[in-house]
Amino acid sequence: MQLEVFLEKVSVNHGLNVLVSHLAQAGIEIAALIRQGALQGVTEKMTSTNVQGETQMKLDIRSHELAVAQLRASAVVAGVLSEEEDHPVLFETLDAPFLVSMDPLDGSSNLAINGVVGSIFSVLPNIGVSTLGEQAFLQPGQDQRAAAYLMYGPATLMVLTLGQGTHVFTLDHDSNTFMLTQQTVQIAEETSEFAINASNQRYWAPAMQRYINECLQGADGLRGRDFNMRWCASMVMDVHRILTRGGVFLYPHDCKQPVRAGRLRLLYEANPMSLLVSQAGGESIDGKQPILAIQPDSCHQRVPVLLGAKQEIQRLREYHWQDS
Numbered sequence: 001m002q003l004e005v006f007l008e009k010v011s012v013n014h015g016l017n018v019l020v021s022h023l024a025q026a027g028i029e030i031a032a033l034i035r036q037g038a039l040q041g042v043t044e045k046m047t048s049t050n051v052q053g054e055t056q057m058k059l060d061i062r063s064h065e066l067a068v069a070q071l072r073a074s075a076v077v078a079g080v081l082s083e084e085e086d087h088p089v090l091f092e093t094l095d096a097p098f099l100v101s102m103d104p105l106d107g108s109s110n111l112a113i114n115g116v117v118g119s120i121f122s123v124l125p126n127i128g129v130s131t132l133g134e135q136a137f138l139q140p141g142q143d144q145r146a147a148a149y150l151m152y153g154p155a156t157l158m159v160l161t162l163g164q165g166t167h168v169f170t171l172d173h174d175s176n177t178f179m180l181t182q183q184t185v186q187i188a189e190e191t192s193e194f195a196i197n198a199s200n201q202r203y204w205a206p207a208m209q210r211y212i213n214e215c216l217q218g219a220d221g222l223r224g225r226d227f228n229m230r231w232c233a234s235m236v237m238d239v240h241r242i243l244t245r246g247g248v249f250l251y252p253h254d255c256k257q258p259v260r261a262g263r264l265r266l267l268y269e270a271n272p273m274s275l276l277v278s279q280a281g282g283e284s285i286d287g288k289q290p291i292l293a294i295q296p297d298s299c300h301q302r303v304p305v306l307l308g309a310k311q312e313i314q315r316l317r318e319y320h321w322q323d324s
């Protein structure tokens, strides 16, 4: 079933359907660019830095521009908050029904090694950007109307939730249409696989040290079974693995960062991924609290992210509360 047919079937919100179709179109354009690799300057770095101080890749900027153009053309979006711009881009359609927060290219360090990258989108209701300005983007994740990521891997995928399950669409490159290939994904409650950047271990809080140590002890320790580890340096790729074969993804608070902050950004990485995971039966916390309940206080704020298989996230929550 084509994405547009699916949308007509499951959603009566015509504006939201139009918006999702434009996200899909942005994904098709970004995918086409990435497939050209070095022929399109995909591996080139810029001299500019973004608000987080990261050196931008040429594709970070190109993806941002393509996505902004599609969202503007949709006419149902009033403004876009992007990782690659200090302040939200506001459109002439200031009273349009939706706002979008986005990571136009996630995992962009993977471009240099021809690895998997993605785009992440969070759709919020427009609660009055014409008077509130960028404050209008500071809504908790539980208020999202939709969330999606595009994954530019061997196949191009769109993984989408409109708040009723999480669904996977695969791009047919011949017809340039996304086809439904997996409906209502369910993350297994139990797992023996975790994803974490272990090079930060010395910075982790005691609760995280305890959890990972127990996993590493495997069958010889308290967990009584061996664990496997993966890390792709692309949240899209890591979360996609969790949606399809289970596991947990952990980017915890570390003491390099200000108190309670992690590496990932709340509004355009943690929130949309948390909605997709929770709609697939998983959970997502910052250590103690559900990510989706956090009231944001700034557009580019960072947050610790622990998400995936329910039983493991419950264990991690217990360890964090015991530590406090």
Ligand code: AHG
Binding pocket: 054, 083, 103, 105, 106, 107, 108, 109, 197, 233, 234, 235, 236, 263
């Ligand atoms: P981005 O490329 O959008 O800045 O995001 C990169 C993020 C995320 O995708 C990934 O999980 C994490 O950064 C990788 O962090 P490390 O460099 O610590 O592995």
Ligand code: MN
Binding pocket: 054, 083, 108
């Ligand atoms: Mn970045």
Ligand code: MN
Binding pocket: 103, 105, 106, 107, 235, 269
């Ligand atoms: Mn990212």
Ligand code: MN
Binding pocket: 060, 083, 103, 104, 105, 106, 107, 108
């Ligand atoms: Mn990015």
